[in-house]
Amino acid sequence: MPEFLYLRKESHVAVCPLGIIACVGAGVVYHACVGRNSGRCHLFSEQLERPKTILRGKIMKRTKIKALLNAESAMPEIVVKGWVRTKRDSKGFSFLELNDGSCLKNIQTVIDHTPEIEAELAKIGTGASVAIEGELVESPGKGQKWEVRGKSLKMLGEADPETFPLQKKRHSDEFLRGIAHLRPRTNKFGAMFRIRSELAQAIHKFFAEKDFFYIHTPILTGSDCEGAGEMFRVSSLEHGTKAPIEEDFFGKPAHLTVSGQLEAEMFSLALGDVYTFGPTFRAENSNTPRHVAEFWMIEPEMAFADLSDDMDLGEEMIKYTVQHILDNCADDVELFGKWVDKTLMPTLDTLLKNEFIRLPYTEAIEILKKTKKKFEYPVEWGMDLQTEHERFLCEEKFKQPLYVYDYPKTIKPFYMRLNDDDNTVAAMDCLVPRIGEIIGGSQREERLDVLHARMKEMDLPEEEYWWYLDSRRFGTVPHAGFGLGFERLLMLVTGVSNIRDAIPFPRTPNHLEF
RNA sequence: UCCCCAGUAGCUCAAUCGGCAGAGCGAGUGGCUGUUAACCACUAAGUUCGCGGUUCAAGUCCGUGCUGGGGAGCCA
Numbered sequence: 317m318p319e320f321l322y323l324r325k326e327s328h329v330a331v332c333p334l335g336i337i338a339c340v341g342a343g344v345v346y347h348a349c350v351g352r353n354s355g356r357c358h359l360f361s362e363q364l365e366r367p368k369t370i371l372r373g374k375i376m377k378r379t380k381i382k383a384l385l386n387a388e389s390a391m392p393e394i395v396v397k398g399w400v401r402t403k404r405d406s407k408g409f410s411f412l413e414l415n416d417g418s419c420l421k422n423i424q425t426v427i428d429h430t431p432e433i434e435a436e437l438a439k440i441g442t443g444a445s446v447a448i449e450g451e452l453v454e455s456p457g458k459g460q461k462w463e464v465r466g467k468s469l470k471m472l473g474e475a476d477p478e479t480f481p482l483q484k485k486r487h488s489d490e491f492l493r494g495i496a497h498l499r500p501r502t503n504k505f506g507a508m509f510r511i512r513s514e515l516a517q518a519i520h521k522f523f524a525e526k527d528f529f530y531i532h533t534p535i536l537t538g539s540d541c542e543g544a545g546e547m548f549r550v551s552s553l554e555h556g557t558k559a560p561i562e563e564d565f566f567g568k569p570a571h572l573t574v575s576g577q578l579e580a581e582m583f584s585l586a587l588g589d590v591y592t593f594g595p596t597f598r599a600e601n602s603n604t605p606r607h608v609a610e611f612w613m614i615e616p617e618m619a620f621a622d623l624s625d626d627m628d629l630g631e632e633m634i635k636y637t638v639q640h641i642l643d644n645c646a647d648d649v650e651l652f653g654k655w656v657d658k659t660l661m662p663t664l665d666t667l668l669k670n671e672f673i674r675l676p677y678t679e680a681i682e683i684l685k686k687t688k689k690k691f692e693y694p695v696e697w698g699m700d701l702q703t704e705h706e707r708f709l710c711e712e713k714f715k716q717p718l719y720v721y722d723y724p725k726t727i728k729p730f731y732m733r734l735n736d737d738d739n740t741v742a743a744m745d746c747l748v749p750r751i752g753e754i755i756g757g758s759q760r761e762e763r764l765d766v767l768h769a770r771m772k773e774m775d776l777p778e779e780e781y782w783w784y785l786d787s788r789r790f791g792t793v794p795h796a797g798f799g800l801g802f803e804r805l806l807m808l809v810t811g812v813s814n815i816r817d818a819i820p821f822p823r824t825p826n827h828l829e830f
Numbered sequence: 831u832c833c834c835c836a837g838u839a840g841c842u843c844a845a846u847c848g849g850c851a852g853a854g855c856g857a858g859u860g861g862c863u864g865u866u867a868a869c870c871a872c873u874a875a876g877u878u879c880g881c882g883g884u885u886c887a888a889g890u891c892c893g894u895g896c897u898g899g900g901g902a903g904c905c906a
Contacts, residue, residue: 404868
């Protein structure tokens with residue numbers, strides 16, 4: 317897409333309200349259209365008598381800073397656009413360091429002073445956006461291989477230094493959370509969200525290579541009894557109305573999904589191996605560094621699979637995606653290893669090199685009972701593991717990721733498969749250092765009679781689940797799956813300690829800004 | 831939702847026993863220099879989170895509300 321028109325001296329330029337550049341020279345009308353492949357602009361065609369789609373001179377496209385820094389050789393004519401990170405003035409020339417988000421590093425530009433350029437420079441401070449036309453040359457200074465020698469400079473958008481909140485210094489995470497709309501312009505959050513993008517791609521790549529199908533499960537749900545936590549009500553009625561539920565959009569209560577699992581199961585029992593990857597909503601009033609009300613979750617579901625296959629998949633997936641980020645986001649990850657968590661690299665290294673520990677719940681309880689460490693909550697078979705127990709197992713006892721599996725049936729949901737002991741279910745949690753539970757999964761109960769009995773035990777209304785139960789009536793098969801919190805995986809990869817720094821605009825109780 | 835800690839300049843923080851509101855960074859101005867989170871000098875910058883109380887006197891003590899952080903529960 318042409319964005320910048322290189323003009324000869326005799327050319328004249330006009331810019332239409334849509335950002336279209338027309339070039340008029342020697343009595344012939346030429347024009348180029350910004351943002352179009354064709355170079356033809358119909359709006360302008362009407363205004364000009366003899367429209368032609370021939371360009372005079374050469375179209376100059378913005379080159380991303382990442383490409384400039386990776387250049388093999390000098391480049392005679394380039395345009396670089398970005399935000400000023402720092403400006404350093406000298407007598408007769410200035411340095412501008414530009415970042416355009418394409419990578420962590422800035423590019424240094426050097427521009428000799430002319431009256432026009434000095435006027436433009438006077439308006440430019442940290443945070444301003446600029447376009448610079450010039451050449452990429454080897455830098456005579458230390459600290460960088462390449463720099464841009466600018467010939468022209470245009471300020472695109474100013475940033476008043478008196479009010480622009482980002483300064484040329486480190487800011488606290490808490491402060492930056494208050495300006496979540498500007499924080500991606502910092503090194504740390506730019507790196508975070510590049511990694512986030514790459515991590516999402518890695519997940520799709522992982523599943524594609526394993527022939528899993530990507531299923532889009534609904535975000536609006538009619539079942540308010542999925543048992544995975546408090547749900548957000550959705551309504552098209554005015555707030556405070558007393559209208560009966562029949563008058564609401566769906567004619568019955570609607571909520572935002574807390575999990576795509578039940579729907580994913582239906583597709584697993586048709587396409588074999590499937591996964592979902594989408595937003596999930598929990599209306600829990602939990603205020604911790606590991607919880608947000610809106611987060612992204614990956615939920616694979618495999619037909620003809622058991623709990624062991626399930627744990628294999630989770631381990632493989634975590635290792636694959638972590639390795640992918642190390643391979644493809646080296647600079648960005650290095651920033652986190654250096655400034656955020658000094659133990660990040662060793663932690664990831666341990667994770668990659670060792671097999672995840674697989675520990676039955678009953679054995680976990682025995683270990684916890686035997687240890688000298690005093691816990692606030694006494695250890696008893698049948699209770700759920702508390703945070704202090706999980707941390708002890710993961711961070712002190714084994715010092716690496718581990719699965720705990722075969723939990724008591726009394727503390728797990730109805731859909732988990734009952735084991736032969738009649739006391740435990742084929743459930744598994746994957747615990748990782750510092751974060752705790754990153755995966756929760758199970759083999760699903762595929763036997764209709766057992767499922768019936770479990771639902772009765774737990775007092776669930778079977779009529780709500782008629783379609784779910786159908787899957788066990790017609791060609792049921794053993795199957796298993798899990799849910800993995802995307803932001804928690806991102807915390808693992810980057811070492812950040814607060815989940816609100818791993819999602820662009822975090823939603824938590826009483827926080828719906830931006 | 832419960833427990834603990836904090837809130838002072840744009841940012842990060844200091845201010846002794848209740849006794850004149852401070853520093854670094856950032857910003858502005860001037861200077862200097864192929865500079866590297868540049869450097870040097872000067873300048874401006876405050877409802878000490880809000881409300882109420884105790885006191886001759888409150889950033890400091892008490893009550894209360896709000897905001898932020900940490901821990902717990904719940905979970906991914």
